[in-house]
Amino acid sequence: MSVTYTHPMSLPETIWEMLARTLSAEPKIDSTRNTPEALKDLYQRHLAVVLMNGNDPVGFIAVWPVEPGFVEIGSVWVDKDFRGQGLSHQIYDAVPGLPGIQNVIAFGVTTNPISVHVGERVGLTIVEDWTTPVSWRLSCGPCEVVAPADQPTCKKRNTSCWLRIIEK
Numbered sequence: 374m375s376v377t378y379t380h381p382m383s384l385p386e387t388i389w390e391m392l393a394r395t396l397s398a399e400p401k402i403d404s405t406r407n408t409p410e411a412l413k414d415l416y417q418r419h420l421a422v423v424l425m426n427g428n429d430p431v432g433f434i435a436v437w438p439v440e441p442g443f444v445e446i447g448s449v450w451v452d453k454d455f456r457g458q459g460l461s462h463q464i465y466d467a468v469p470g471l472p473g474i475q476n477v478i479a480f481g482v483t484t485n486p487i488s489v490h491v492g493e494r495v496g497l498t499i500v501e502d503w504t505t506p507v508s509w510r511l512s513c514g515p516c517e518v519v520a521p522a523d524q525p526t527c528k529k530r531n532t533s534c535w536l537r538i539i540e541k
């Protein structure tokens with residue numbers, strides 16, 4: 374059985390290195406910010422959820438504070454061997470209760486339709502405006518796939534890349 378961990382539940386010190394390596398290798402997850410130090414820091418600040426199977430991390434989700442008043446739900450991951458069993462619901466469902474998500478605009482950008490589907494249950498709703506209330510700088514700007522000059526005309530937006538916001 375997989376168990377959802379949130380701070381201050383104690384986790385093995387070794388998992389941060391492992392999670393960082395795994396998340397950074399996932400093509401649909403931002404490759405730059407998932408360092409062991411950053412992941413541990415998020416967890417200790419009540420901004421991350423870890424799913425454990427025994428001593429092994431099998432799932433993760435983070436709420437990144439990207440600007441005052443804005444947090445980005447990201448780094449969503451379930452171990453390949455455990456996919457298709459509903460575990461992503463287990464990590465997403467813990468997000469609305471995180472202290473770090475209160476009184477801010479929470480959003481997420483994804484190219485994964487599974488994330489769109491699973492996020493709906495916690496109120497993440499697709500919005501087609503990529504400038505308000507989440508600014509372009511936070512929505513399209515950080516994209517690692519499309520060059521900044523091509524972003525304004527990107528055809529993936531709202532077809533295979535989606536911005537979702539938790540409406541309060």
Ligand SMILES: CC(C)(COP(=O)(O)OP(=O)(O)OC[C@H]1O[C@@H](n2cnc3c(N)ncnc32)[C@H](O)[C@@H]1OP(=O)(O)O)[C@@H](O)C(=O)NCCC(=O)NCCS
Pocket residue numbers: 399401402447448449450451452455456457458459460461462463482483484485486487488490491
């Ligand atoms: C995305 C990811 C976290 C999903 O984890 P998972 O535990 O396998 O997903 P679950 O089994 O909990 O849920 C799958 C749900 O999506 C649905 N689903 C599956 N394929 C789908 C698709 N193509 N479109 C929409 N929904 C889909 C399933 O029917 C299921 O819905 P239900 O629980 O309401 O019946 C996992 O595949 C992963 O780690 N992927 C690699 C990293 C990644 O892409 N992260 C997202 C970056 S934003």
